[in-house]
Amino acid sequence: MSEDARLTALKNATPNRWVALSTGEDRIVAEADTFQEVADAAERNGEPDPLILRVPEDWTPRVL
Numbered sequence: 353m354s355e356d357a358r359l360t361a362l363k364n365a366t367p368n369r370w371v372a373l374s375t376g377e378d379r380i381v382a383e384a385d386t387f388q389e390v391a392d393a394a395e396r397n398g399e400p401d402p403l404i405l406r407v408p409e410d411w412t413p414r415v416l
Contacts, residue, residue, distance in 0.1 A: 354378055365407045372402035 357378035365371045365380055372382040372394035381402055382393035394402040408414075 362407065363411075367407055367409045370404060370406055372399060372404050374399055375401060377403055 354376075357376075358373065361373065361378065361380050362371070366383055369383050369385060370387050370390040371380050372390045373379070374381050381397045381399040382390050384390035384393055387404065390404055391402075394404070
């Protein structure tokens with residue numbers, strides 16, 4: 353896994369969408385509006401165990 357590749361992939365992702373990253377976390381294998389849609393799309397694209405996360409509207413630091 354390359355941290356730079358993961359960061360580049362996430363910076364190029366569509367804001368406010370769910371994304372599925374490949375096993376190596378270096379490329380986006382699916383994007384969708386809902387968690388289930390992105391999970392299904394990732395499986396259809398040959399990625400059985402992706403890392404799924406929601407892309408924020410912007411990358412401003414947040415305290416949760």
